[in-house]
Amino acid sequence: MARRIGRISPFNITALALGLAFLYLPIVILVIYSFNASRLVTVWGGWSLRWYHEFFNDRAMLDAAWMSLRVAAVSATIATLLGTLAAVGLVRGERFRGRTLFSGMLYAPLVMPEVISGLSLLLLFVALNAERGFWTVTIAHTTLTMCFVTVVVQSRLASLDRSLEEAAMDLGCDPVQAFVRVTLPLILPAIAAGWMLAFTLSLDDVVIASFTTGPGSATLPIRIYSEVRLGVKPEINAICTMVIALIAVLIVIASLASKLSSSQGETAAPL
Amino acid sequence: MSGQSPEIDTAKINTAVAQATPMAPADDTPLLRIEGVSKKFGSFRAVDRLSLDIKAGEFFALLGPSGCGKTTLLRMLAGFETPDEGRVLLGGRDIAPVLPHERPVNMMFQNYALFPHLSVRDNIAFGLKRAGMARAAIDTRVGEMVALVKLDGLEKRRPDQLSGGQKQRVALARSLARRPKVLLLDEPLAALDKKLRESTQLELMELQRRLGMTFIVVTHDQEEAMTMANRIGVMDAGRLEQVATPRDLYEAPASRWVAEFVGDVNLFDGEVTSHAHHRLTIATGDAGNIVVAEHRQMATGTAVSVAIRPEKVKLWHQGPASDAGNPQAVNRLAGVVADVSYLGGSTVYKVKLDSGAVVRSSMANTTRLDIHSYGVGQRVVAWFTPDDGVVLER
Amino acid sequence: MSTRRIFAQPARYAAIAPYLWMVLFFLVPFGFVLKISLSQTAIAQPPYVPVFDFSEGWIAIKAAFAQLSFDNFRLLISDSLYISSYLRSVVVAVTSTLILLLIGYPIAYGMARLPQRWQPIAMMLVIVPFWTSFLIRIYAWINILQHDGLLNKILLALHLVSSPVVWLSTDSAMYLGIVYSYLPFMILPLYATLSKMDPSLLEAASDLGSSPLQAFWLVTFPLSLPGVGAGALLCFIPIIGEFVIPDLLAGSGSMMIGQTLWLEFFTNKDWPVAAAAAVALLVLLVPPLLLYDRLQRRTLEGAK
Numbered sequence: 018m019a020r021r022i023g024r025i026s027p028f029n030i031t032a033l034a035l036g037l038a039f040l041y042l043p044i045v046i047l048v049i050y051s052f053n054a055s056r057l058v059t060v061w062g063g064w065s066l067r068w069y070h071e072f073f074n075d076r077a078m079l080d081a082a083w084m085s086l087r088v089a090a091v092s093a094t095i096a097t098l099l100g101t102l103a104a105v106g107l108v109r110g111e112r113f114r115g116r117t118l119f120s121g122m123l124y125a126p127l128v129m130p131e132v133i134s135g136l137s138l139l140l141l142f143v144a145l146n147a148e149r150g151f152w153t154v155t156i157a158h159t160t161l162t163m164c165f166v167t168v169v170v171q172s173r174l175a176s177l178d179r180s181l182e183e184a185a186m187d188l189g190c191d192p193v194q195a196f197v198r199v200t201l202p203l204i205l206p207a208i209a210a211g212w213m214l215a216f217t218l219s220l221d222d223v224v225i226a227s228f229t230t231g232p233g234s235a236t237l238p239i240r241i242y243s244e245v246r247l248g249v250k251p252e253i254n255a256i257c258t259m260v261i262a263l264i265a266v267l268i269v270i271a272s273l274a275s276k277l278s279s280s281q282g283e284t285a286a287p288l
Numbered sequence: 289m290s291g292q293s294p295e296i297d298t299a300k301i302n303t304a305v306a307q308a309t310p311m312a313p314a315d316d317t318p319l320l321r322i323e324g325v326s327k328k329f330g331s332f333r334a335v336d337r338l339s340l341d342i343k344a345g346e347f348f349a350l351l352g353p354s355g356c357g358k359t360t361l362l363r364m365l366a367g368f369e370t371p372d373e374g375r376v377l378l379g380g381r382d383i384a385p386v387l388p389h390e391r392p393v394n395m396m397f398q399n400y401a402l403f404p405h406l407s408v409r410d411n412i413a414f415g416l417k418r419a420g421m422a423r424a425a426i427d428t429r430v431g432e433m434v435a436l437v438k439l440d441g442l443e444k445r446r447p448d449q450l451s452g453g454q455k456q457r458v459a460l461a462r463s464l465a466r467r468p469k470v471l472l473l474d475e476p477l478a479a480l481d482k483k484l485r486e487s488t489q490l491e492l493m494e495l496q497r498r499l500g501m502t503f504i505v506v507t508h509d510q511e512e513a514m515t516m517a518n519r520i521g522v523m524d525a526g527r528l529e530q531v532a533t534p535r536d537l538y539e540a541p542a543s544r545w546v547a548e549f550v551g552d553v554n555l556f557d558g559e560v561t562s563h564a565h566h567r568l569t570i571a572t573g574d575a576g577n578i579v580v581a582e583h584r585q586m587a588t589g590t591a592v593s594v595a596i597r598p599e600k601v602k603l604w605h606q607g608p609a610s611d612a613g614n615p616q617a618v619n620r621l622a623g624v625v626a627d628v629s630y631l632g633g634s635t636v637y638k639v640k641l642d643s644g645a646v647v648r649s650s651m652a653n654t655t656r657l658d659i660h661s662y663g664v665g666q667r668v669v670a671w672f673t674p675d676d677g678v679v680l681e682r
Numbered sequence: 683m684s685t686r687r688i689f690a691q692p693a694r695y696a697a698i699a700p701y702l703w704m705v706l707f708f709l710v711p712f713g714f715v716l717k718i719s720l721s722q723t724a725i726a727q728p729p730y731v732p733v734f735d736f737s738e739g740w741i742a743i744k745a746a747f748a749q750l751s752f753d754n755f756r757l758l759i760s761d762s763l764y765i766s767s768y769l770r771s772v773v774v775a776v777t778s779t780l781i782l783l784l785i786g787y788p789i790a791y792g793m794a795r796l797p798q799r800w801q802p803i804a805m806m807l808v809i810v811p812f813w814t815s816f817l818i819r820i821y822a823w824i825n826i827l828q829h830d831g832l833l834n835k836i837l838l839a840l841h842l843v844s845s846p847v848v849w850l851s852t853d854s855a856m857y858l859g860i861v862y863s864y865l866p867f868m869i870l871p872l873y874a875t876l877s878k879m880d881p882s883l884l885e886a887a888s889d890l891g892s893s894p895l896q897a898f899w900l901v902t903f904p905l906s907l908p909g910v911g912a913g914a915l916l917c918f919i920p921i922i923g924e925f926v927i928p929d930l931l932a933g934s935g936s937m938m939i940g941q942t943l944w945l946e947f948f949t950n951k952d953w954p955v956a957a958a959a960a961v962a963l964l965v966l967l968v969p970p971l972l973l974y975d976r977l978q979r980r981t982l983e984g985a986k
Contacts, residue, residue, distance in 0.1 A: 029795050032788035033804065039785075040811045040865065043822035046832060050825060057830075099700040106697025111690040119697065122704040128916070128971065130923020132940045133960045136947065137711035140957070144714055160707040163700065183368055183685050184401035186388040188466065189418030192689050195389075198414075202405045214813075221815040224925055227948075238817050245821050245930060249828055257818040264814050272806075368685045387688065 044261065051254035068255035078240060078256065085220055085237035088151065092158035093215035099159070100166025100215075101208055105196075107167070108174040126164045134161060135228030142229065149231030157229040158222065162215035169214060173207035174200070209274055213267050220260065317380070319344040319502055320365070320470060325374030326526075327360050334360040336526035337374065342470075347496050347503045349517035351510055353549070357526040358506045362472050365504065366395040378469065389418070394468035398475040400459035402447040408434075408458050409443040415466045433461040436495070453484050460492075464499070473505040477512060489515050510550050514538070522546050538597070544680050547595040554598060554647050557682065560590045567674060570594055574645035579618045580677035591682045598650035600676035603637060603662055604669045619677070621647060621670045625662050637662060639670050719957035720750040730954050754958035764959065767942040768966065774928070774938060775921040778860045779914050785861060786868035786913065791902075793869070794876035801877065805870075812866040820859050820930055827855055827931075856932035860921060867920075868913040875909030876902070908977065915974040922970075923963055939963050 051069075055062025072078055103123055110116070126134060138157045139149075147153055177200065185195035223238040230236065237256070244253055318341035327335040335357045342348050350358040363369045365376065367388030375382050383391055394415070403411055412433050416426045434440055437457040447455060456476065463471055476492070477485045493516050496503045507513050513520050514534040521531045529549075530542040541547035544555065558572030568582045570592060578594050586592070603625075626646065627638040630653075637649045647670050662668055721730040758764045793804045811819065826832045827849035834846040849855050879902065887897035925940035937945070939959060947956035 026795075028788075029792035031792075033792035033796070036785070036789035036792075036865070036869075037807055039862070040808070043819065043826055043862070044811065044814065047818070047822040047825055099703055102696040103700035103704075105693050106700070109689045109693035110697055111686060111693075113690075113694050113697075115701070119701055119704070122708050123700075124975075125971075126708065128919040128967075128974070130920060130925075130940055130963060130967075132923055132925050132943050133715075133963060136943070136956060136960050137715045138707065140714035140718055140953075141707070141711040156707060160703070163703070167700075178399065178401065179685070180397045180399060180401040181403060182689065183366075183388070184395075184397055184403070184462075185414070186368075186685065186688070187366055187393075187395045188415030188462070189389045191387070191389055192692050194418070196689075196692070199403055199405075217813050217815070221817060223817055238815070241817060241821070242926070242930075245817075245824065249821075249825055253821065254825070257815070257821060260818060261814050268810060268813060363684075370684065388685065 047254055048258045048261065051251070051258040053251060053254075056251065068251045069259075071252045072255050072259075075252065078237075078252075081235050081237045081240040082256070084151065084234055088155050088158060088226075088236060089216045089219035092155045092162060092219050093212050095155075096159045096163035096215040097166050097208060097212040100163040100211055101170050101204075103163065103167045104170035104174055108171055123164050123167050126161050127168070131161075131222070131224035132228075135225040138225070139228040149229060150234040153229045153231070154226050154234075154236065157225050158215075158219040161222075161225060162218050165214050165218060166208075166211035169211040170204060170207050173204045177203060206274060210271060213271055216267070217264055220264075318342055319346075319379060320504075321375075321377040322361075322365075323375045323377065325361070325364065325371045325376060327357075327364060327369055328372050333526050335364070335371075338526065338528055339374075340521060340528060340531065342502060342504065344469075344502055345500050347493065347516055347518045348505070349513035349520045350504065350506045350523055351513040351520050351550075352508065352523035354508055356523040358523045359474060361523070362395070362474055362504065362506045365470070366393060366472055367391050392469045393472060394463040394466055394470075395472040395474065396459050396463040396476055398478060400447075400455050400479075402455055402458055402462070404447050407444050407446055408439060408450070411447070411458055412461045412465050414462065419466060429465055433465050436464070437461045452479055452481075453488070456480060456488065460495075464501075468501070470502045470504060473503060475507055476505060477507075478509075485512070492516060522549060524549070540678060541595065541680070544593050544595070544682065547678070547680060552598050552648065552650070554596045554601065556594045556596075556645075558592065558594065560586045560588055560592060562588065568679060570679070574643045575619075575621050575641060575647070576643075578677060579674045580679050581674040582679050584679075586679070593680045593682055595678045595680055596672050596676055598636065598648040599634070599652070601647060601649040601670050601672050603639070603649050603651065604671060605662075605666075618674055619672050623647065623668065623670060625664050625666045625668055628662070628664055635661065637668075639668060641670075715957045715960050717750070718954055719754055719961045720752065721954045721957075722751070722753070754954050755962070757955060758958055758962055764939075764942060764962075767937045767939045768962070770936050771922050771939040771963075772966075774856070774860070774924075775918050778857060778864070778921050779918045781857060781861050782864055782868040782917050783910065783914060786865060786872055787910075789865075790869045790872035790876055790909075793873050794879070805873065808866050808869050808873075816863055817926065819863060820927060823855070823859055823862065824850065824930065827858075850931065851933040853932060856928050859927040859931045860924065863927060864917045864921065867916045871912035871916060872906065872909045875906045875912075879905055908980070911977050912974070915970055915977070919967060919970050919974065922967060939966075 052064050052066065053060075053062055054065030054067060103119075107116070107120060107123075135157070138153075138160070142149055142153050181199050181203070182192075182195045185199040186192070190198060221238060222236075223242045226236045226239055227242075230239065237260075241253055241256065244250055320340075320342040322338060322340040322342075324337050324339055325335055326333065326337050338357075338361065350361060352358045360369060364371050367383070367386060371384055376384055378391075378393070383393075403414065406414065409430055412430045413426050416429055421429070430443075434443060437460055439454065439457050439461065442450065442454060447458065450458065456479070460476070473492075477488055480488060489512060492503075505513070505516065514537075517534065519531060520534055520537050522529045522537065524545060530537060530546045532540070532542075537546065537550050541550060541553075547553045547555070556570075556572040556575045556578060558570045558578070560568055561571045561577070562569045563582075563586055566581060566583050568580050568586060570578045570580065572578055572594065580594055621639070621641050623639040623641040625637055626640040629636045629638075632653070634650050634652050637651065639647045639649060641647060649670055718730055789808075793801060793808070796804055824831075829846055829848070829850070831849075833849060834843075837843045837847065838845075883901055883905070884897050887901045888894070892900060923940045924938060925944055928938045929941055929944070940963075943956050943959045943963070946952045946959060
């Protein structure tokens with residue numbers, strides 16, 4: 018490889034290292050303090066699992082966590098299904114009436130302030146007289162996260178070599194078979210990444226859930242949020258660490274999956 | 289020159305190709321008949337009322353510059369594009385409305401389009417499974433194909449674990465596995481390096497002969513087309529300029545465009561001044577009077593071009609005694625050697641004529657020592673026989 | 683017809699379900715926001731009038747229409763609380779975007795100059811925090827910034843300050859939180875343009891006599907402007923409507939528009955005013971959204 022002028026300078030390395038430290042240090046500190054035996058959050062009292070015990074005995078927190086996991090799993094699954102279909106329609110559907118509106122509706126929620134999305138969905142649910150709880154939050158999260166799934170799957174689909182589908186047809190597949198046998202296996206890593214993104218976004222959301230949920234069915238972020246407003250509590254550190262661990266496991270699975278599928282030519286996009 | 293080849297008539301070439309083999313026996317109906325086919329993309333005519341017959345067992349090449357419509361024509365045969373007008377008959381049946389997956393035609397893609405998630409074996413078996421073949425029969429067929437393209441031992445590999453040449457073989461095996469009536473090859477060797485390309489050309493020819501299958505190959509490489517094909521169709525701007533054997537294409541180009549596109553050529557513009565005993569005399573601005581053998585009747589004053597291939601132009605040292613010795617040296621053009629390019633097997637001389645025009649002469653280097661070479665600045669006579677010139681209407 | 687067309691028909695059928703979903707759960711709700719922004723507050727359930735009841739027939743609906751008014755929007759313009767929270771939103775968004783640009787650019791530049799095989803890893807490292815919960819990351823900072831938190835401890839130990847500094851409930855804390863949360867959104871588009879840049883351009887610049895700094899200003903930076911624009915808008919737009927970060931980290935003195943909306947809705951139960959604030963916020967976001975759309979289109983066309 019040719020030597021490139023000024024490729025790696027101490028300045029570049031420093032910028033990068035400081036940037037990464039800024040991104041990761043607070044999380045590392047939080048994880049460490051979750052194992053602190055002391056009730057005082059800032060005094061180190063030795064290693065302990067006491068706050069994890071506390072969490073598992075906190076009925077309300079456990080309920081909220083269970084609610085959040087269910088909402089995240091169901092909404093991510095519906096969002097992945099709908100988002101993949103939307104991506105197929107956008108990339109393979111060529112021009113059709115209402116296409117601009119369709120892509121507009123799919124892109125807007127990506128940057129729409131959550132207060133607006135949350136408020137508008139609540140007003141719909143009130144007008145429909147729907148009982149607020151698990152399903153209203155799930156629908157709200159599906160609406161938001163399917164847009165992210167669409168973007169992820171769409172970019173993979175658009176970069177796919179179309180002659181692969183033509184080759185499948187040449188070898189006897191009708192369009193639907195060609196999609197199922199060739200296209201779908203190749204975009205599967207992107208679909209999986211889309212599901213995980215939807216899952217974590219749902220697990221993370223406070224604002225939309227606050228608008229769309231009903232009394233007695235708070236999600237974990239809503240509970241964490243109301244606790245945090247009252248100040249730092251060691252138990253929250255423990256909960257946060259477990260959420261981080263869950264997401265870390267998902268990321269590891271995802272990168273393993275994309276390693277497996279990297280023998281399929283292109284490496285899967287991490288997003 | 290091959291005996292059964294028809295005489296070239298430029299004016300009729302586009303419409304008369306269907307009758308291009310009038311001497312063929314009656315039972316030898318074409319396997320593939322393309323009738324007045326057009327394809328437009330917006331206002332651009334990619335293929336323009338094109339007709340062509342291809343017989344069973346032929347190795348046919350579509351040759352042309354990029355954007356001439358040859359790939360569009362191939363994609364219409366595969367079913368990926370539908371003609372706007374005209375018919376495509378395969379074994380007498382119009383296949384225009386038939387979708388790609390129902391056509392007894394297979395294609396080898398330029399970039400191979402191997403399924404990256406499937407092994408070599410599954411790639412080759414893909415089309416067979418779709419055809420509903422029994423498992424045992426598929427195994428046998430895949431085995432045959434693997435042996436045919438010499439891929440033994442690589443069946444379990446994924447496409448990205450293969451070299452370029454191996455990928456090319458898998459693509460070939462996959463498209464041959466269904467035993468199509470016609471195999472379409474889109475620039476099959478373009479992605480290979482020069483050495484590999486040459487050996488693969490020979491293998492493809494050998495394979496086609498052995499299977500007796502009809503191959504239609506699209507290429508922009510004239511050497512490749514000349515080497516492999518029985519017949520070549522030269523395309524430009526959506527039309528067939530000429531359909532002929534490689535030899536006829538080179539020795540009897542039907543138009544100025546074909547003469548310039550295939551190989552190297554010297555062209556002299558002029559007009560017919562006389563016609564006698566199948567010999568035309570043409571007055572050219574650059575090279576004076578040129579005499580060319582021509583059996584067509586041409587009226588005096590017809591604007592024509594004379595085409596002479598560089599290797600048919602010989603050089604002589606300037607000398608009064610030597611040129612009288614050869615009665616064939618009818619056309620003599622005096623000039624000065626302006627440039628010499630040594631190419632190994634041959635040497636190309638550029639001779640600047642006294643009129644200012646430049647004539648290229650290519651001489652085979654038949655001896656190791658350069659006893660016959662000419663130096664820059666040397667006065668020479670470039671000459672060619674009446675049989676070596678081709679008259680092209682302008 | 684071509685293969686594209688053969689595939690287009692089933693693909694369009696695939697779009698039907700997501701299309702209907704988005705119309706029902708994205709487009710229609712905006713109709714409700716718009717309608718309620720024109721309604722009056724009422725102490726009732728739902729807390730606004732008029733309520734359109736389609737079962738009561740056409741006359742009742744016409745009467746309900748007559749009750750709609752622009753009073754809420756008049757209130758938004760006349761009350762300094764709303765004006766100031768809009769202004770604050772814009773100021774916070776602009777300031778944060780500038781800080782993000784200053785911090786994100788060197789990082790993205792450093793990433794783009796890494797050896798090829800390290801680049802995907804660096805990108806992964808930037809993206810991963812984006813996957814971990816946003817709320818948790820803000821909470822992590824509260825841990826550090828609180829009165830007897832790690833930051834004050836370090837500052838005291840180093841004798842940089844004599845008594846603990848109040849970090850929480852200040853604008854500095856809020857900016858820190860925003861920059862922390864949005865940094866990946868700034869880095870990724872910048873990295874995307876910077877990494878696509880041909881390194882031989884810089885070699886050509888230095889060959890033609892420019893110093894590294896000149897080469898950066900005259901070649902690298904102008905070429906990275908599309909990335910700068912995309913990153914800036916990608917941060918600016920959502921920060922305008924941000925709620926959680928200012929609510930948790932900033933002081934209670936002045937509010938951003940998202941906070942005002944939340945307050946009107948949850949605390950004051952004034953749904954019509956909250957809806958009007960949402961409509962006004964949307965209007966505020968239209969210009970940057972259109973700009974972003976144009977930028978994306980140009981980038982896509984440039985890629986072709």
